[in-house]
C-alpha cells in the first residue's frame with residue numbers, strides 16, 4: 001500500500017527558509033577580537049544575504065552541480081555560503097585551510113571547484129596557492145585586502161576576476177526562488193578526509209543526509225532556542241558536526257570564533273556571549289580548561305561542551321565537571337558519517353557520579369538512531385555486543401557514505417584502496433572497540449595504532465588516558481615501536497606541564513595497578529609538544545617517523 005503522505009524533498013533550502021523566517025530574530029555571532037568582542041547578524045539577514053549570494057554566483061556562471069569552495073574561518077559569511085550554495089543546487093566544498101599546500105591543490109582540483117570565497121585574513125597565503133588551483137575562475141574576498149594581495153589574487157591567467165563579498169551582493173535581490181525540484185539525494189556539499197596516508201578522500205553529502213543528520217544530532221543533544229552554541233569545530237572539517245544546519249532548525253544562536261581560537265579569546269567570548277554549549281576537539285578544550293583554572297573567568301552560562309574527533313581523556317572530562325561544573329559530552333564520528341555516529345549521554349536512571357555513570361560518560365557514546373553497527377573480529381566473524389568482545393566497527397545508515405567521490409582521475413591503487421573501505425554495503429571505520437548491549441561504543445584504538453605485543457593487543461589510547469591523568473602531564477601520545485622480543489612495545493611520548501617535573505620512573509609507578517603489568521611502557525620520551533594533524537589530532541605518523549629517524553631521545557626503564 002502506498003502511504004498517503006506528501007513527500008517534498010528534504011533540502012538545505014528548507015532549512016534556510018525555516019531558520020530565516022521562523023527563527024528570524026535569532027543570530028549568528030562572529031568574534032572580531034581577542035577580547036571576545038563580536039558582530040552579530042540575524043537569521044533573517046542570513047536569509048537575505050544567502051539569496052543575494054546565490055544570485056551573485058549565478059551571475060558568475062555557477063549552475064547545476066558546479067562546485068563553490070570556501071577558504072574561511074567560522075563566521076557569518078561562511079554560514080551564508082553553507083546555506084546559499086547547496087540551496088541553489090550547487091555543491092559547497094569547504095577547504096580545510098590547514099592542509100598541506102599539495103593536498104589543497106589536490107582536493108581543489110579533484111573536486112573541480114570553480115569559485116572560491118576567501119577570508120581576507122587568509123588571502124595572503126591563499127594567493128600563493130592560487131596559481132596551482134587551475135579549475136578556479138573567480139575569487140570572492142570576504143573583508144578588505146591591500147592592493148598587493150588583490151593583485152596577487154588576480155594575477156593567475158585562469159582567474160577571470162577578484163570580487164569583494166559584500167560588493168558582489170550589493171543590489172542583488174534579497175529573495176531567491178530556491179529550486180524545489182532538486183533530488184534530495186543529490187550532492188549538497190563535500191568534505192575530504194585529512195588523509196593520513198595518500199591523497200585525501202572526498203565524501204559528498206546529500207541534502208537528505210544533512211537534513212536527517214542535523215535532526216538526529218540536535219535531538220540527541222537536546223539543542224533548543226535558548227542554546228548559544230560555540231562552534232569551534234571548523235566548518236571545513238567533518239561537516240562542522242552539523243551545527244550550522246541544526247542551529248537554524250532549532251533556532252539556537254551560533255557563536256562563531258572566526259580566527260580567535262586560543263584559550264583566552266575563547267574564554268572571553270564565552271563570558272561575553274553567555275555561551276551555553278559548544279563543540280570542538282579535545283586539544284581545544286584541554287587548553288581552555290587550563291586557562292579557566294588559572295584565570296577563573298565567569299563561564300557559569302556553559303552547561304555542556306561536546307568533544308569528539310579523537311578520544312577525550314577522562315581526566316579532561318573530570319576537570320571540567322569537578323572544577324567548572326561543565327558537562328563534557330563525548331562523541332564519535334567520521335567525515336564519512338556526516339560525521340556524528342555516537343553521543344555519550346548516560347541512560348536515564350543512572351545515578352550521577354556513580355561508576356556506571358562515568359563508564360557511560362567516558363565511552364565514545366551511544367549509537368544515534370539511524371546508525372547501524374556491527375563488530376567484525378580478527379577472524380572475520382561478527383562479535384557479540386557484550387561490552388567485552390572487540391572487533392573492527394562497521395556502520396551503515398542514511399548519513400553514512402556508500403563510496404568516495406571519484407572523478408575518473410584516480411589510479412587503480414587508489415580505486416582499490418577506496419573500495420576496500422566498504423564491506424557488503426557497510427563502511428569499515430578502521431576503529432577497534434566493543435559495543436555494550438545498550439548500544440554504547442567503547443573504542444580501544446584505531447586499527448593502525450593498536451600495539452601488538454607478543455600476540456596481545458595493547459590499547460595506545462588507554463595508556464595515554466592514564467598517563468594524562470598525572471597532574472604534571474599536559475599531553476601524552478603512545479606509539480608502537482619494534483621490539484626484538486615482543487614484536488612491538490609501547491613508547492610513551494610525554495609533554496610535561498610548564499614548571500612541573502616528573503621522571504619516567506615516576507610515571508611508570510603512577511601507571512601501576514591502572515593497566516595490566518605487561519602493558520607498562522619501558523620506553524619513554526619527553527617532548528615539547530605532541531605533533532598534531534591539520535584538525536588538531538595527535539599525529540602518530542609524525543611521531544613514528546621521528547622515532548624511526550632517531551630524532552626522539554628515548555629513556556629505557558628495565
Ligand code: ADP
Pocket residue numbers: 192193194195238307308309310311312330331332333334335336339364429430431443446533535537
Ligand atoms: P580525519 O580522517 O580527517 O582525521 P575524521 O574526523 O573523519 O577526520 O576522523 C575520524 C576518526 O577520528 C575516527 O575514525 C576515529 O578514529 C577518530 N575519532 C573520532 N572521534 C573519536 C572519539 N571520540 N574517540 C576516539 N576516536 C575518535
